[in-house]
Amino acid sequence: MSKVTLIKISKILGISKSTVSKAxxxxxxxxxxxxxxxxxxxxxxxxxxxxxxxxxxxQESKIIGLIIPEIVHYFFSTIIxxxxxxxxxxxxxxxxxxxxxxxxxxxxxxxxMLDKNVDGILLSLADDTIHFKHVKDIINQGVPLVxxxxxxxxxxxxxxxxxxxxxxxxxxxHLIDIGCKKIAIIRNQLISQGTIDRHKGYKxxxxxxxxxxxxxxxxxxxxxxFNAGKIAGNKICERHEEIDGVFAxxxxxxxxxxxxxxxxxxxxxxxxxxxxxxxxxxxQITSPHLSTVDQPGYEIGKTAFNVLYQEIxxxxxxxxxxxxxxxxxxxVISRASTK
Amino acid sequence: MSKVTLIKISKILGISKSTVSKAxxxxxxxxxxxxxxxxxxxxxxxxxxxxxxxxxxxQESKIIGLIIPEIVHYFFSTIIxxxxxxxxxxxxxxxxxxxxxxxxxxxxxxxxMLDKNVDGILLSLADDTIHFKHVKDIINQGVPLVxxxxxxxxxxxxxxxxxxxxxxxxxxxHLIDIGCKKIAIIRNQLISQGTIDRHKGYKxxxxxxxxxxxxxxxxxxxxxxFNAGKIAGNKICERHEEIDGVFAxxxxxxxxxxxxxxxxxxxxxxxxxxxxxxxxxxxQITSPHLSTVDQPGYEIGKTAFNVLYQEIxxxxxxxxxxxxxxxxxxxVISRASTK
DNA sequence: GTGAAAGCGCTAACAT
DNA sequence: ATGTTAGCGCTTTCAC
Numbered sequence: 001m002s003k004v005t006l007i008k009i010s011k012i013l014g015i016s017k018s019t020v021s022k023a024x025x026x027x028x029x030x031x032x033x034x035x036x037x038x039x040x041x042x043x044x045x046x047x048x049x050x051x052x053x054x055x056x057x058x059q060e061s062k063i064i065g066l067i068i069p070e071i072v073h074y075f076f077s078t079i080i081x082x083x084x085x086x087x088x089x090x091x092x093x094x095x096x097x098x099x100x101x102x103x104x105x106x107x108x109x110x111x112x113m114l115d116k117n118v119d120g121i122l123l124s125l126a127d128d129t130i131h132f133k134h135v136k137d138i139i140n141q142g143v144p145l146v147x148x149x150x151x152x153x154x155x156x157x158x159x160x161x162x163x164x165x166x167x168x169x170x171x172x173x174h175l176i177d178i179g180c181k182k183i184a185i186i187r188n189q190l191i192s193q194g195t196i197d198r199h200k201g202y203k204x205x206x207x208x209x210x211x212x213x214x215x216x217x218x219x220x221x222x223x224x225x226f227n228a229g230k231i232a233g234n235k236i237c238e239r240h241e242e243i244d245g246v247f248a249x250x251x252x253x254x255x256x257x258x259x260x261x262x263x264x265x266x267x268x269x270x271x272x273x274x275x276x277x278x279x280x281x282x283x284q285i286t287s288p289h290l291s292t293v294d295q296p297g298y299e300i301g302k303t304a305f306n307v308l309y310q311e312i313x314x315x316x317x318x319x320x321x322x323x324x325x326x327x328x329x330x331x332v333i334s335r336a337s338t339k
Numbered sequence: 340m341s342k343v344t345l346i347k348i349s350k351i352l353g354i355s356k357s358t359v360s361k362a363x364x365x366x367x368x369x370x371x372x373x374x375x376x377x378x379x380x381x382x383x384x385x386x387x388x389x390x391x392x393x394x395x396x397x398q399e400s401k402i403i404g405l406i407i408p409e410i411v412h413y414f415f416s417t418i419i420x421x422x423x424x425x426x427x428x429x430x431x432x433x434x435x436x437x438x439x440x441x442x443x444x445x446x447x448x449x450x451x452m453l454d455k456n457v458d459g460i461l462l463s464l465a466d467d468t469i470h471f472k473h474v475k476d477i478i479n480q481g482v483p484l485v486x487x488x489x490x491x492x493x494x495x496x497x498x499x500x501x502x503x504x505x506x507x508x509x510x511x512x513h514l515i516d517i518g519c520k521k522i523a524i525i526r527n528q529l530i531s532q533g534t535i536d537r538h539k540g541y542k543x544x545x546x547x548x549x550x551x552x553x554x555x556x557x558x559x560x561x562x563x564x565f566n567a568g569k570i571a572g573n574k575i576c577e578r579h580e581e582i583d584g585v586f587a588x589x590x591x592x593x594x595x596x597x598x599x600x601x602x603x604x605x606x607x608x609x610x611x612x613x614x615x616x617x618x619x620x621x622x623q624i625t626s627p628h629l630s631t632v633d634q635p636g637y638e639i640g641k642t643a644f645n646v647l648y649q650e651i652x653x654x655x656x657x658x659x660x661x662x663x664x665x666x667x668x669x670x671v672i673s674r675a676s677t678k
Numbered sequence: 679g680t681g682a683a684a685g686c687g688c689t690a691a692c693a694t
Numbered sequence: 695a696t697g698t699t700a701g702c703g704c705t706t707t708c709a710c
Contacts, residue, residue, distance in 0.1 A: 005703060016681040021705060031679055051456050052395040053703035056686050059391065062455075063402075063434075071420045072413065072620075080419075081410040084435060093455055095402075095432040096423060116401075116432055117390050226624045252624075259626050281411075282621065285565045285591075287598050344687060355697045360689060370695055392687035395702050682709080693698075 004047045013037060024049070055117075063093050064308060065113035066122045069101040069150070074280040075297045076124075079148070082301025083122060090309055092119070101127040107134045120144035120308045125152060127192055144311040148304040150194070151325075158311055159325040160304040164194050167293045167330040168201025169208075171275050172247050174291070174332045176209050178339060180245030180273055184217040186232040186257055187249040188224040195224070198249045198277065217243065224249060229256025236272070237264035244272055245338075251276035251283045251292055258286055258337065273338040288336030299328050343386045352376060363388070394456075402432050403647060404452035404460045408440040408489070413619040414636045415463075418487070421640025422461060429648055431458070440466040446473045459483035459647045464491060466531055483650040487643040489533070490664075497650055498664040499643040503533050506632045506669040507540025508547075510614050511586050513630070513671045515548050517678055519584030519612055523556040525571040525596055526588040527563040534563070537588045537616065556582065563588060568595025575611070576603035583611055584677075590615035590622045590631055597625055597676065612677040627675035638667050 006024075010017040015034065023030045023038035024047075030038075041047075055061055066083050068076045084094045095118065097109040106126045113121060121138065123145060132155050139145050139157055148160040175183050185202045188195055203213045219235060221228025229248055233256055236243055240261075248254035254276030261268055268274055268288055276283055276292040283290035303326055314321055345363075349356040354373065362369045362377035363386075369377075380386075394400050405422050407415045423433045434457065436448040445465045452460060460477065462484060471494050478484050478496055487499040514522050524541045527534055542552045558574060560567025568587055572595055575582055579600075587593035593615030600607055607613055607627055615622055615631040622629035642665055653660055 003703090006705095007703080017704085018682075018706080019680055022680090025705080027706095029679055034679080048454060050395075050703050051454065052391065052398065052400070053686090054705080056389075056391040056395045056688090056702085057704045057706090059686075061391070071423070072416045074411065077411045077416050080435070081437065084410070084437065088436070088451065093434040093436075093451075096419070096435055097427070097432075098420065098423065112427065112432075115387060115390065255624060259624075262626065282624075285594060285598075285621075287601065342687090345689095346687080356687090357689080357698075358696055361696090364689085366690095368695055373695080389687050392702090393689080395686085395704090396688045396690090398702075680710085682707105684705105684707085686704090688702090689700105691698105691700090694696080 003050075004042075004045045005050065009038065009041055009045065009047060013041060059117075061117045061119055062091055063095060063116065063118050064120045064122060064305070065110075065116070065118040066094050066096045067099055067106065067109050067113070067124065068096060069099050069124055069126060071096065071098045074282070075278055075295060078297030079124075079301035079304075082298040083305045086302045086305045090305075092305075092309075099124075099126045103129045103131075110134060110138065114138065114143065118143075120146070120312050122146050122148055122304050122308055124148050125150040142315065144308055144315050146304055146308040146311065148300055150192070152193075157323050158307050159323070160300055160307055161325060161327055162295060162300070162330050163327050164197030165201040165204065167295070168198035168247070168249070168277070169205040170201075170330070170332050171277060171293045172202045172205035173209070174334065175245035175247060175273055175275060175338065176205065176211070178273060181211075182214075182217065182242045183211075183245035183247060184219060184236055184243050185247050185249070186219045186221065186229055186236075186253050188221050188228065188253075190220075195249055202247055221253065224253055226252045226256040226259075229253030230260045231256075233257030233260025234264070237261060237266060240264070240266050240272060246272060246274045248274065248276050251278045251280045251290060254290055254292070254337075255282060255286055258288075258290065268337050269339040275332075275338050279333055283333075283335070286337070291335045291338040292333050294331050294333050296328055296330065303328060342389075343381075343384045344389070348377065348380055348384065348386060352380060398456075400456045400458055401430055402434055402455065402457050403644070404449075404455070404457040405433050405435045406438055406445065406448050406452070406460065406462045407435060408438050408463055408465060410435065410437045413621070414617055414634060417636030418463075418640035418643075421637040422644045425641045425644045431644075431648075438463075438465045442468045442470075449473060449477060453477065453482065457482075459485070459651050461485050461487055461643050461647055463487050464489040481654065483647055483654050485643055485647040485650065487639055489531075496662050497646050498662070499639055499646055499667065500664060501634055501639070501667050501669050503536030504540040504543065506634070507537035507586070507588070507616070508544040509540075509669070509671050510616060510632045511541045511544035512548070513673065513677060514584035514586060514612055514614060515544065515550070517612060520550075521553075521556065521581050522550075522584035522586060523558060523575055523582050524586050524588070525558045525560065525568055525575075525592045527560050527567065527592075529559075534588055541586055560592065563592055565591045565595040565598075568592030569599045570595075572596030572599025573603070576600060576605060579603070579605050579611060585611060585613045587613065587615050590617045590619045590629060593629055593631070593676075594621060594625055597627075597629065607676050608678040614671075614677050618672055622672075622674070625676070630674045630677040631672050633670050633672050635667055635669065642667060
């Protein structure tokens with residue numbers, strides 16, 4: 001099974017290896033006859049170009065790096081899927097690394113990828129990343145980089161995001177539309193931009209509908225876990241006679257609230273309507289099924305790759321383009337927990 | 340920002356590039372003085388070897404391919420995490436591709452990876468893969484390959500698995516230990532080896548405890564979804580006076596059954612105990628929390644990489660070793676749904 | 679339309 | 695202990 005190389009083909013055919021290379025790579029200055037000859041033999045011998053040699057020659061790896069806060073996570077795994085699927089259609093493969101939502105780890109993973117000579121990077125910032133020198137350095141080095149989902153205004157580059165304010169506003173509007181008069185919000189602390197924006201969207205919806213923002217309806221948990229949602233849910237139980245709607249900033253919190261309400265024998269949605277955020281797989285199997293906002297990870301991943309791919313091409317051709325931010329639309333999914 | 344290469348360092352230092360290379364790669368035949376000199380300058384100039392050149396020279400990519408039936412899947416994503424984490428500690432990166440549990444796609448993804456010159460492959464067979472020529476060809480080609488989770492006796496290679504029979508037996512035994520006398524099984528059709536084995540384990544536990552296998556307690560669904568579990572659960576409701584234990588071959592089915600029982604106002608675990616299989620994240624947030632069998636994906640992934648790494652080393656050193664199968668232990672997780 | 683030749687940056691066998 | 699040299703297999707400029 002000796003390797004089939006350009007030289008081998010050229011020797012068999014009695015022509016030079018450069019002509020073979022040109023024939024294989026669709027160069028214009030090769031006679032149709034030679035071209036056909038080469039293509040046929042290559043096919044017959046099952047010639048595969050040696051990627052290592054190609055990489056060295058072109059200084060391209062056809063690999064991109066994807067840094068994700070958590071791999072074991074419904075939303076993020078749909079992003080991984082979206083990215084890898086489109087990437088493959090362009091002949092790119094994807095190296096996935098997890099930052100664990102940790103700045104130090106993010107820096108380390110980025111360095112690892114650069115050492116691997118990836119052609120570009122897709123990055124969702126770790127929660128605790130507040131300095132951006134490491135990212136800016138990479139951009140200044142000329143490595144194509146696109147931020148997705150968790151981005152920062154302080155970094156000037158291409159981005160792919162959703163509009164959290166609008167999405168949360170729509171979720172709250174949905175509760176208003178079905179007749180809720182007193183709507184609570186369950187959220188984690190106002191630290192991450194996502195939570196801040198969803199909180200804004202909630203308030204915006206209230207105001208635009210002539211409703212007051214009431215601090216006593218604003219339930220803050222320690223994180224966005226099931227338990228935090230349940231704790232908030234229990235507080236809501238105590239005031240269930242006023243509260244008739246709940247918007248939770250994550251599905252997990254919403255499900256925690258759902259459980260608390262169930263344990264207090266408060267009927268959802270008859271007494272209280274509940275809507276979550278993200279459309280995790282989970283939300284389809286709660287009882288009642290959870291209304292939520294679809295956060296389309298697959299689409300985000302696909303688009304992020306496409307934007308990065310464009311940037312890689314521009315880079316190769318020395319085209320400079322201003323950074324743009326692509327906003328992926330979200331939709332409210334109405335299920336049995338709201339009515 | 341001109342690239343720092345071996346030549347550059349060698350010129351600055353007035354020595355040959357091979358000496359520089361040797362110093363950098365810890366060869367024995369370099370004087371300590373030269374070595375220190377080289378190392379210092381390399382550090383200072385922030386020298387990074389050009390991976391493309393290294394790859395071409397060594398014909399190694401330091402990349403492995405991971406083929407997984409589904410990316411958006413709790414269990415499988417823990418495997419991805421396990422693999423990528425250990426791989427990185429060895430300087431390897433991981434390309435993840437999804438087979439969609441589809442034979443044709445599996446063949447295609449494998450081809451893509453081989454074209455990318457991965458150093459080894461981790462493969463979990465698609466459900467509908469019944470011919471193994473594509474896998475055997477790769478093995479015969481000398482490419483290190485390890486099967487994990489979904490394997491086949493017809494392929495002679497290293498494997499990393501769990502013991503489904505034993506795991507299911509332990510789950511059933513758990514129900515018996517807590518006093519269940521009539522234990523139903525909820526499962527999908529006996530097609531995939533996993534289901535077949537879990538079914539076996541269920542029966543084995545019954546027999547070893549002097550209990551009869553009763554066909555009427557054997558509920559077969561069309562797949563292993565939430566809905567299939569719910570349908571089976573509804574049938575169990577009709578016979579809840581006899582049945583006091585349920586073993587579902589997946590957590591999703593168990594959760595479906597849980598919901599059916601709840602809707603029929605049958606108390607879990609007081610009237611019926613329910614145990615699932617896999618220990619998905621889900622199982623921690625059902626009410627009541629679901630007892631289950633922990634299927635340690637992270638461990639499986641870690642071990643699969645280690646076995647593959649060993650195989651890659653052996654391959655390099657022309658060491659032949661007989662194929663082995665590593666069995667990762669599973670444990671019963673007792674939660675509120677059984678008592 | 680074809681071919682010769684240079685060279686991407688590295689490693690390793692061999693010579694000194 | 696150090697240096698020389700020969701590639702790894704490919705792409706691409708330049709000459710013919």
